[in-house]
Amino acid sequence: MKAVVCGAGIAGLTAARCLSRHGWDVVVLERAPGPRTQGYMIDFIGPGYDAAEAMGILPRLRELAYPVEEAGYYDESGRRRAVIRYAAFANPVGGRLLSIMRPDLELTLRESLPGDVDLRFGAEVTDVSDEAGCVQVGTAAGTCYKADLLVGADGVHSTVRGLVFGTENRYFKYLGFHTAAFTFDDPEVQGLVRDRFCLSDSTGAQLGCYGLRDGRIAVFAVHRTPDPTLPDDHAAALRREYRGLGWVAPRVLAACPPGDEVYYDQVAQIVMPRWSSGHVVLVGDAGYAVSLLAGMGASLGIGGAYVLAEQLARAATVPDALKAYERTWRPVITDKQVSARNAARWFLPRSRAELLVRRATLRLFRLPGLDRYLIRLLSGKQTPVVRALAAAPGTAAMPNPGGRSARPRAR
Secondary structure: OEEEEEOOOHHHHHHHHHHHHOOOEEEEEEOOOOOOOOOOEEEEEOHHHHHHHHHOOHHHHHHHOOOOOEEEEEOOOOOEEEEEEOHHHHHHHOOOEEEEEHHHHHHHHHHOOOOOOEEEEOOOEEEEEEOOOOEEEEEOOOOEEEEOEEEEOOOOOOHHHHHHHOOHHHOEEEEEEEEEEEEEEOHHHHHHHOOOEEEEOOOOEEEEEEEOOOOEEEEEEEEEOOOOOOOOOHHHHHHHHHOOOOOOHHHHHHOOOOHHHOEEEEEEEEOOOOOEEOOEEEOOHHHHOOOHHHOOHHHHHHHHHHHHHHHHHHOOOHHHHHHHHHHHHHHHHHHHHHHHHHOHHHHOOOOHHHHHHHHHHHHHOOOOOHHHHHHHHHHOOOOOHHHHHHHOOOOOOOOOOOOOOOOOEEO
8 A cells, every 4th residue: 555645744754654664655745845943842742642652752752852840931021920830731641741842853753764665855746636546646846646545744734635625714713823933042041041931921922932952042932913914024023023022032033033944824723524535634734733722733743643544554445544533533633622722812811911810820730639620721631542542553454565674765
């Protein structure tokens, strides 16, 4: 059996690795010229953590993770107004939580790809033709791939979704925020941040900083805006929206790199009635983006790709596997999307009153028994789906013979 995976991000790399381990011949098509270096620090938890453990990559992720002690909220004068210890999140899940840069998570997944996965950068998908017995995928370079399955893992603005399921506006749910991320060098800010998240205690717009092991500072930014239109100049937009925050914000904004070096996008969800059509299936943000408000995007990308591959290993046919994937995984996504929408007000207050409510909520994390309740309220319920599949591994029903070597072919 042959699979084409569109997208070499977290969900796509996971799908490629897991399908290859189950005997599929896999080619990964990524339109970017190489691995992306931009991205957030993420809290890696939940089904993605379970899948990483089942895949055997957890030790490497621990090597690359950061020992974050706390997340503190600081006012315009640099006074800490609220704090949450990371133990408050880690303890209720038995310590199964890592803080890791998104590019490092992708690096780990690339390192774990079997050697016969054909990883092709600079390969932009332009055409999809789903026929009776297979799917054909065309690229801008004129290459055509014929496969038994096309996995669309190409993000919230998915090309595969547009070609197969229709225009983005049918599924795109804008949540009222823009977000950005970049890195810069500043020893003074590095000394202030160290092993913790430092977030502005502000309304309408929020900057977050954290120190990286190479001495750089990673920046996370999010602000409210009713207009989903993205600005032409990302750096100028950041300086305009965050200039009044005080404390380290002026140094952060002064160090903002050119716009093409800044990750910038809307905060949105993708809500679809189905994730598959014929021999095409969507995973990760392409099919069910939950938004950064859920704090689970990377975890759900890995978890969903793992579930998809396991269902393909168990089912007698591709259509049966895709039905089982959606039946198993959709309840998880529905819960996380609802939780993300509910968390919007807490995540970035709109008024002084809402800001005070958030401070009070953070103090409740110190009270015994309430930590689990608050984490459930903010991030949704825990799910045993991945662990259940990992505990009862299936036999590949549609395999290709042959062993797997240790490294992928990247072109």
